[in-house]
Each structure stands twice: as C-alpha cells, then as structure tokens.
Amino acid sequence: MKIKNILHKITIFLLSTLPAYSNEFDIKTFGTIGGVYNDNSNYIYRKDIFQKDGSSGNLSFKTDTLIGLQTTLNINEKFSLLLQGIVNNDYNDEIKAKIDWGYLKYDSGENIIVKVGRIRTPYYKNSDNLNVGYSNLMIRESVEVYGQVPFSSYNGIEAIYSNIIDKYFYTLQANYGKENLTVPIHSLNQKANVEVNDLYAVNLTFGTTALQARVTYLNADITASSLSLDQLFGGLRAYGLNELADKYEFKDKKSEYLGFGLFLDYNNIIFSGECGHRKIPSFFANVHGYSATLGYSFDKLIPFATYAKSKMDVATYEANTGVYALDALLRAQNLAQSSETIGMKYYINEHFDIKFQYEHVVPKGDYGSYHLSTLQKPQELNVFSFALDFIF
Template sequence: MKLIPYLALLALPLAISSAYAADPTDGPTVTISGFGTAALTRSNTDDAEFARVGQLAGVKSSAKTGVDSNFGIQATAKMNDWLSLTGQGLVSKHITDEYGAELSWAFAKFKASDKLSIRVGRMGLPVYMISDYLNVGYSNTYLRPPVEMYSQVNLQNVDGIDAIYQTSFGESTLTSQVAFGKSETKGNGNAYTVKFTTIAGINLVLENGPFTARFGHITTKFNVDDSASLNAVVGGLRKYGFQSAADSLKIHDNKASFTSLGLGVDWKNWIVQSEYGVRKSESLSLPDTTSWYTMLGYRVGKFTPYYHHASVKQDSPRTVAGLPTTGPLAALTAGANTFASLASIQTSNSIGLRWDFSKSADLKLQLDRFSPESGPGTFINAKPGFKGPVTVFAAAVDFVF
C-alpha cells in the first residue's frame, strides 16, 4: 500500500494544531477529530465479488479488510465568531484496489446570522439521510448503509456553495439546505470519468422529539465522454443508421435527478430508520431506479440487535427498442442492451448486533443475505452464470476521537 503521502496529507491538520498550540491566545482555535472502521468481510461464493459502490474489487470467500474499512480525520479552524475553515481527509479503498486518500471536505463557513450559514468549497452533497456522516461507522446503527439504496448516486461531495437555514417552531426544528456546484468521479477504476455539472440540491430535515423526517432532491447534468466501450456501441449504432437508439444511450449533457424521503425514530429503546429513493435519467445508460430500505433495532443495555430489508429495481426498459436481435448486428444489439440493463435488481435481508463496549467505540457483527435478479445485482466481477442468493458476513470495530 502506498500510504506514506496519504498519511502525510492527513497529518497536516495536526501540524497546524501544534503550531497554534504554542500560543492559544493568538490565532484561530483549531479542533481535531477523527473516525475509522477496522473490518473483516467475506462471502460464501467465489463466482462474484461483494463491494461497496465505486470499488474496483471486492471480497469473495476469503476474508478481506478493504470493503468496509476506512480512516478519516477532520480539522476545523475557528477564525472568529463568523468564519471557520474545515478540512476532512478520508483513506479507503475506492476507484482502485489499493487504499488511497481523498480530500472529502474543504470549505469555509460564514455565519451570516444565528440561523443562516453559508459554506464555500468542497462539501458533502445532501443525497441521503446520513450523507454528512455516511463514512462514520460509529454514527450508524448498521455496519454499512444498505447497498441497494446507497449505490444509486455515486457522488458524495460537491465543489460549490451551499446555504443552511435552521429555525424552530414549538417543539420542532426545521433545517433547510440548498447546494449548487459541480463534481466528478472515476468509473470502473480509472476507465472513464463521470463529470457532473450544474448540480443543484435541496435538503429539508424536520425534527420533533424522537422523530426525524427528511426530503431531498438533487438535479444535475452529467457527461461521460471517455468510455471506450460506450463510445464503441454508440458509434456502431450511428454507423448503421440507428440514430435514435444511439441518442438514447449517449451520455453528454444528459439531465438526471434523485429524489428521496427518509424517516427516523429513536424512541425509548426502539430505533427505526427508513429511506425511499427514485432516480431519473435522460440516458438509458443510467437507468431509472426505485430503491428503499427499512431498519428496526432495539437497545438492550450496551447491545443493539437490528434487522433491515432493502430493495432496488429498474424502472426504465432493460433493452433498446428497434434493434435487430438476429443477424450480423445482433452483437451490437447485445452491447446496447448491456448498457440499458446496468441497474441492479436486488433484495436483501440483514441481521446484526452492535455492542457499545466503549464511549467512543463499538463492535458490530452483520450477516447479509443478498438475492440478485436478472443479473449480478450489486455484485461485481461476476463469472458467467453467476446467480444468488449470496451470504456476506462482516465484523467491524468503529471508533471516533
């Protein structure tokens, strides 16, 4: 693992903190915090690999650490009563099959009033109910967010600006967030780049006692101009006169959106969390989907057993209309249909146990039963003929400091 430059990057905030510690009355107040997960994950098959979204390789029947493990560190420098600077670095297995570091947050926060804050830079994108602490395992009841839901938008941050307004009425608190910007991510290792332009998002969170309700909606235009396989299929369709089919698959300035609803309940010993999401796209190469999950947990002292069920299905056609299914162009049709059926169709049932053995650390055990349909589901690098169901087991220690 080539971690030396990455650890140096993550250690930079510590150096900053030490520099200011020499004279605490001079300069900003710096706060350092961190989080991490040390996990072992394995499945019961060698015919496909279980992975989180964006990972190039996953795990088969031999246990590995890379799927569910990460380490992050965050530094916040409070410059004065109205300005602060925040940076967060994250080490995980993402894009390639080696641990790598990324600058996940880097923003300036301006406090315009007691209710309104404005941030500029790289921030978390409010896609899901737990977007702000998606990578902080200790903050979540389950060992990992359900992959059926959390694989629908492969984007965690945005470079741009957002505004957060919080107000209270009665016993309720409403937090409203709007975000604008752009972002990009790599697909299939470094095989191609997905560029998201003109991202706009809204996030509304209503809290009342043990209840939390959320509504989120993001829209964007996206481009994939350097995918050799997609360009070959689209070019072939154009060459043989299937212009409409080519246009339906191309990814250039296509609009896409993701709308989600969430509900959380933390009442006495009961924990309930549920999300529902709908993805829409102008390109058949990013199929329309509907996904959801529901989790139920119950605290018994320091132990929390839990169960969750998750599902994802494709709403758009899984074949491209008007193409020949036999003859010399059948292979081209098969290639086009491959892109049209890229969405996962899958359900899962998971049971787990969380043990809070420390005030800042927990141990989690989770057993998942995944049932992919009409393809490999969320599994990657599948062998021909692969089908489920598949059992995945993981053990993890989460910590914060």
C-alpha cells in the same frame, strides 16, 4: 483554479497557521477495522459501485476498513476552515489517501450556516457521515438505496437554515455546484469520465426529536464519456441509428434524484426508512429502492434487522436493441436485488464500538446485483461482517 489546488492550498494554510492558532486548531480521527466474509465465490461483495475488490469466498478487510482525519481551524467566532481526509481501498484496488471534503464555513449564530468548497452531496440521511462508522448503526448502509448515485461530493456552496415552529424543528438545506470524477464500470473493465454541471439540490428535514421526516431533490446535467463509450455512440450515429444513440448516450442528460426518509427514535425503539429514485435518461438506467431498519436500544447494545430492495424501472437484462455492444452495456446496469440483514451494535465507550451483522443478498434478473459477477443467472450470497469503529 481547480478545486484540488484550492484544497491543497487550504491544507498548507491549515498546517502553516497551526502555531499561530494553536488554541483554535483541532484534529480528530475516526476509523473502522472491518472484516467481511461472503460465502459465494462467484460474486465479489463490495460496499458500493466504486470498489473493485471485496470478499469472494474469503475474509476481506478491504470493504469497510478505513482511517480518517478531520482538521478544524476556527478563524474567529463565525468563520472556520474544515478538512476531512480518508485512507481506504479505492476503485483501483489500491490503498490511497484522499480529501473527502473541505470548506470554509460561516456560522452566523442565527441558525444559518454557509459552506463554500468541497461538500458532501446530501442524498441520504447519513450522506455526511457515511465513513464515520461510530455514528452509524449498521456496518454499512443498504446499497439498494445508498448505492444509487455514483458521486458523493461536489465543489460549490451549501446553505443550511434551521429553526423551530412551535414544538417542531425544521432544517432547510440548499446546494449548488459541479463535479468531475472517474466512475469505474468494473463489470466491463472500463472507466468513464463523468462531468456533473449545474448541480442543485434542496433538502428539508422536519419533525421532533423522536420522529423526523426528510425529503431530498437533486437535479444536474451529467455527461459520461470514455473511449469505448464515444466509439459506441459515434458508431451508432455513423450507421444512422441516431434515435438509439440519443436515447442511451449519457451526454448532457438532465438527471434527477428524489429521496424520502422517515426516522423514529422513541422509548428505545429505533426505526429508519429511506427510499430513493434515480432518473438518468441514458444507458445508466433508472433505478429505485428502499430500505427499512428496526432496532431496540438495550442501553449499550442495539440489535437490529433491515430489509432492503432495489429495482430497475425497466429491466435492462432484457435489452434487445439489435446492437450487441449496446446490449452488453445495458445488461451491466442491472442493480436489482433485495437483502435481509440482522446485526447488533455494542458501544464499548465514548471512543469505541463493535458491530456484527449477517446479510442475505438475493440478486434479481440476469446479470443482477450491486456485487460484481460474470454470472448470467443470479445466485444468492450469505455475508458475515464485523467491525470495530473508533473516534478520537
């Protein structure tokens, strides 16, 4: 049975059992109303590689604006059903509702939690709460780190164990599952069907309440296919270019992600540093990146500054395989860029906050940047953003 059917059944079950469990049923909402202005009309500024539209010399509300709903049904002290859905601008530039995650949760009360269903993939510190603006400092996390992996949820199981040793806590998280999704390649106006199999991940977070470190490793067998990709690699093989096809075809490729993080929240000083390395031996080239944020909490006001950088392991824009179509595909993978951001978050109350930030983006190399452009030679972007976040 497909996971969408399961989630559909969970939704119907949650709604049909509402009267019987009215005391245990809980609905919460969250959302962001956000505007972005990017002064360079040669680029479409976007939050991640899924978005098709964003700001391009105009004010756009598509990048960050979203509304979300979370329902919880507490079946008994240990079991609960949770579902979270969001409405936002999707990769077809249409406003759509989708179920982001939903699972059956078992909480042993012994510091062990097990989830079965559709689960967020734990690449980054804020993977789980990326859509909940109120819980984050910045309007959006640095794409140089958070934009590396093109899927955010999977279908499977997650187990979490937390405990303390002396005065230090640790959380060990293990994940297993699979995922099927469509990944847009906007720069080539194509879409790829992506199958993620045997996905497993481990994540260890440890430290104190002031200082925490985090390490994540993820491994999966991934295949990406589309009519044009199949034609390209089929054509290479037909012409006897098997070595080239083996090197770049994205078929059952053992893919890895390794991430580290260091976080400080001490005497009003806030520091957050994360770095990640995506290794996928295919045309979807290897990339690594890092981001560092420093802020200071003046009670309700937190000003901050961030520097982030991403770099391809091998510069894809220098691709010269002798096959024009393959070179074009490789060049489109260049995600190298750096960005400097300054901004502030102001807590209005326990339901609302407002944020402002300015970001200066410097794409590196031909066809570079996470932001969409047809330019060969890169240009800089100045991006101004504001957001009103809410939770109820």
